[in-house]
Amino acid sequence: MGWLPFPKEISFTRDVYPIPQRLSGLQWVNQGFATQFGHNGVFDFENPALIERPAALPPGGAYDPNAMRHLTLYSAPFRIRRRPAGGVEQDYGSTLDQATALSANYPLYAQGPGDLHRWMGLPWQADTAFCRAGYDTHYDPFAPAFWPARVTNQVLAEQDYAIVVDSGRRGSPSVHGRYTGLSAVPPPGFPRPQESSAMRVPGKSIIVTGAGGGIGEGIARRLAAEGGLVTVNDVRPDAAERVAAAIRADGGTAHAFAADVTRSDEVRALVAEAVSRHGALDVVVNNAGWTHRNRPMLEVTEEEFDRVYAVNVKSIYLSAMHAVPAMRGNPQRGGSIINIASTAGLRPRPGLTWYNGSKGAVIVTSKSMAAELGPDNIRVNCINPVFNPDTGLAAEFAGGELDDARRAKFLATIPLGRFSTALDVANAALYLASDEAAFVSGTCIEVDGARCV
Numbered sequence: 001m002g003w004l005p006f007p008k009e010i011s012f013t014r015d016v017y018p019i020p021q022r023l024s025g026l027q028w029v030n031q032g033f034a035t036q037f038g039h040n041g042v043f044d045f046e047n048p049a050l051i052e053r054p055a056a057l058p059p060g061g062a063y064d065p066n067a068m069r070h071l072t073l074y075s076a077p078f079r080i081r082r083r084p085a086g087g088v089e090q091d092y093g094s095t096l097d098q099a100t101a102l103s104a105n106y107p108l109y110a111q112g113p114g115d116l117h118r119w120m121g122l123p124w125q126a127d128t129a130f131c132r133a134g135y136d137t138h139y140d141p142f143a144p145a146f147w148p149a150r151v152t153n154q155v156l157a158e159q160d161y162a163i164v165v166d167s168g169r170r171g172s173p174s175v176h177g178r179y180t181g182l183s184a185v186p187p188p189g190f191p192r193p194q195e196s197s198a199m200r201v202p203g204k205s206i207i208v209t210g211a212g213g214g215i216g217e218g219i220a221r222r223l224a225a226e227g228g229l230v231t232v233n234d235v236r237p238d239a240a241e242r243v244a245a246a247i248r249a250d251g252g253t254a255h256a257f258a259a260d261v262t263r264s265d266e267v268r269a270l271v272a273e274a275v276s277r278h279g280a281l282d283v284v285v286n287n288a289g290w291t292h293r294n295r296p297m298l299e300v301t302e303e304e305f306d307r308v309y310a311v312n313v314k315s316i317y318l319s320a321m322h323a324v325p326a327m328r329g330n331p332q333r334g335g336s337i338i339n340i341a342s343t344a345g346l347r348p349r350p351g352l353t354w355y356n357g358s359k360g361a362v363i364v365t366s367k368s369m370a371a372e373l374g375p376d377n378i379r380v381n382c383i384n385p386v387f388n389p390d391t392g393l394a395a396e397f398a399g400g401e402l403d404d405a406r407r408a409k410f411l412a413t414i415p416l417g418r419f420s421t422a423l424d425v426a427n428a429a430l431y432l433a434s435d436e437a438a439f440v441s442g443t444c445i446e447v448d449g450a451r452c453v
Helices: 012-016 065-070 214-225 237-249 264-278 302-328 353-376 394-398 404-411 422-433
Strands: 071-074 099-102 108-115 125-131 161-166 178-183 205-208 229-234 253-258 283-286 335-340 378-385 444-447
Touching: 205 214, 205 264, 214 229, 214 237, 214 253, 214 283, 214 422, 229 237, 229 264, 237 253, 253 264, 264 302, 283 302, 283 422, 302 335, 302 353, 302 378, 335 353, 335 422, 353 378, 353 444, 378 422, 422 444
Parallel strands: 205 229, 205 283, 229 253, 283 335, 335 378, 378 444
Antiparallel strands: 071 099, 099 108, 108 125, 125 161, 161 178
C-alpha cells in the first residue's frame, strides 16, 4: 500500500531532547527478553557503545507470524535523527517500509517493524510506539504480542509519544531493547490507525472467577478493555486486587472481591456485590479450576478428588444457584454464562482421569443449562482450552516440572504447534459475552489449535 502523508520530521534534537533529564536511565522490557538474557534494558542514548549490533539482521526484520494475528497493517514514513553529546546532529534518514498497529480495540498502538536499510552502517530496527495517556505500559503477558515492547507507565501517563530502537529480531537471543526518548506531543497530523469508540461489552456487569492470575486474569482484563464492568474474583484477596488495580490503571472499571467458589454463602455475596455495584449481572465467567497431580487414577486421594469436583463442578452449580435469579430479574437484558472447561473433557489424557471427568461434566452441564435457561434469555456456553503452561498448574498437568521432554510431548498433540495463551481464551470469552453471540448458546468453543480434531 502507498505511504500515508507525514507532514513533520521527527527530530531527536527538537522533539526528544527537551524532555527533562528525569528520563535518563529509563527502563523497559522487550517481551522479557532483555532481562532473560542478562541485560537490564537500560539505554544510555549518549553512549552508542551500548547499542547492540547483531551480526546478521535480515532486511525488514523477521516478524513473528503469531504477532500478526491481532494486528492491522498500515504504512507511514518518517526520518530519525540523533545528536551525540557535543556533536553534530546525524540524520539516519529512510522510512519505515512497513508498519503495524494494534486493532482499535486496544489502547496501545505499535508501528513497525521498519528496516532502516543499514543507514550509517547501523543494523537497527526502528519502531514507533504511541499510547493513550495513562495506559499501563509494563510488560504484559496477556496483551497481544507485538514489537517493540512497552515503555514505563509513569512516563507515558504524562507523555504520549515514544521512539524506540530495537536491535534484533523479536524472540532471538540478540534482542536487548534500548529506549531512546519521548516527545511530549505527537507531531501534528501523524497518521494513526483509525480509532473506533465502539466497545464490545459496554456497561455489562461481569464476574470472572479465578481471575487473580493466568487465564482468568487475561479474561478479566480483556473484557474490561472492551467496556465491561468487571468484578475480579479470586480466593486470594491480594491477587484479585492486583488484577483489579491493573485494570483501573489501564482505564477500565474493575473491583476485587475475594470469595471461595466452593462455598455457597461466599458465592451469594459475590453475586450480590456485582449487582449492588452495577445494578445488574450480565455475564458470569466460571473460570476457577484445579487439578490433581498427573498420576494413575488409583493413586489420587479422596481429598484430591473432592477438591477437583468442588472447584471445577460444584462451583458452577453454586454460580447457577445465585447468578441465574439475578439474571432472571431482568429478562430484557438476559445474561451470558461462560464456563471454562477443557479439551480434557473431550480428549482425555492419561493420568488425569478425575480431572478429565470433571471437565466432561462441565461440558454436558453447560449444554443442559443452555437448554433449560434459553426461555429466560440466558445463554450458556463453554470454552475448551488446550494446555497452557502459564496457569500455575503446569507441573500438576505434566506430572512434574515442565521440562523440555514434557513440553515436547504436549506440543506433539497440538497440530498448530503451540500452547494456548490467556489471550486466546479471553478472545473467545469476549465473543460469547458480547451481543455478537446473541444467538449462540449451548456450544463449546475449542481453543485448542486443532487438538480435538
